[in-house]
Amino acid sequence: MPYVNGYPERNFAVFARDAQDTLTPNATQRTTLIVAACYIVAIAILWHLPYVSVIIYPFKLLTVGFHEMSHAFAGVLTCAHIHSVELDPDEGGATRMSGGIPWITLPAGYLGSSLIGAALIVCGFDTNASKIASLALAAFFLFTLWWARKSWVTWLLIFLMSGLIVLFWFVAGGVALRYFVLFIGVMSDMYVLWDVVDDTISRKVNGSDASAFAEICGCCPSQVWGVLWLIVAFGFFAASIIIGIVAFKQSAEQQKEDASHFLPVPGSSAAVQILPTTLSTTLLCFAATSAVLLRRW
Template sequence: MSLLYPYEYDTHTHQLVTRSLDSRLTPTATQRTTLIVAGCYILIIGILWHVPYLNFIIYPFKLLTVGFHEMSHAFMGVLTCAHIHSIELDPDEGGATSMSGGIPWLTLPAGYLGSGLIGAALIACGFDTSASKVASLVLAAFFIFTLWWARRNLLTWVLLLGMSGLIVLFWFLKGGEALRYLVLFIGVMSCMYVLWDVIDDTIARKVNSSDASAFARICGCFPSQVWGVIWLFIAFVFFILGLLVGIVAFKESAAQQKEDAKHFLPAPGTNGTLGIPLLSTSLTLLVSVLSSALLTLL
């Protein structure tokens, strides 16, 4: 990957030379296509998010981004010694994480900031097929944690099992290239969720039960609208950094990515051999864990 090799081959001297900052920040043809697709995603998501009836098209992805938000609350709660009771997902109301203990001034902003950070990381991975494969395995781990915390919520089970199947399907399409655009879409969606949810809860209208309102009551200093703008600015910075990391780190062409993907966790049936045992083991482990958890609940 270009992330590991920040050099380029000089055809005149036949030597490896360090890439200049300008060349590393200048998008390649493949990266320009990725940026155009990301821009189209923003436009499409913006339309589908707010138009009645059409918003049902992205309903599962809205639930997934709500899951990122609530999972971020839960993980920060675990890091601050809180006990997580449950997670509920609702694309309209934003979901809810029930916990006791922890440090509220850390767990409350973790939802929006975590969504922005996760979205930025997925956007960066969306520039490279192999990185998208790694991201999908991380998402699988996220699904397992979320299912544990939301094990009594049937809607969450249906969503995440369906999303797992979609990821596996896209893994097989065009050697994993389709997976790259799916990961990019989820990343853009997560970042856009922060934008619209903050605007809806703190700027357009004040929701007393929102994270920003609760944070303002605990920390004071600023009203909830100001805290919402601060979190929105940080999330926007994450979004820009995600794009920049993707541009700097992954300079391979589409053909190079396709060739690399054959040997990095390849889909069964391709020419690549390295990673097939790991892929099959990972998918088998994911299925067995989800099946065992489901049997336990039943």
């Protein structure tokens, strides 16, 4: 028997064949990839068109929210005090904090939002994973309201996104929710691409995260850090596609069957018994959170 590097040659052939089968998308995954590619083209077109860009305007604000909340979470992890998180109608944002470690909190905006986008893209390959992702988004919304409770734009944005999540949960047994989560993930990664290029490469913005990071680092201009962050963001995006293909090999029919038993659509036969408890618990949590936020406001 021929050997390669001390191992039987057939083992390498089997390994290569298994790897090829694992990395080859099935029909459902090919559809997901085609939809993601269409999202990229549509977002690229709508991003810069006047008037028509209003279609994706709420999602731009949401990606800004991912960016600012990544700053805030990095600040919390480095013992910073978060004063406020702001989103404004001009698609800008600001996280005001004191303390923390700037080496971590400054790059956390772009890197964190690209990581969030990559995680959502992975979940966009599977219906049940998208349901879990929507629950994680709900937790993210609550944290955002806690730190940005005085911003009416934030309240309006979160109520809009929450309404869309609930709406898409009902459509086609959660399939629409899967494509919605996929869209948010693609949008978040695309935002990192254009914002880094706009702020640090095509034109230098002195108030950008890269400029502030270059000042405290003192060794490289902001463009260098912008390129490095872009490389990391592309790495997250590529990894999300590979992980999605490897981890979620179920067909659309199998996903539909599993989704009917996991957090089923309200109103379905599988949800009749758990819906009252789930709905009442959700409303109670939301009411309690809103009361605390309004009291602190």
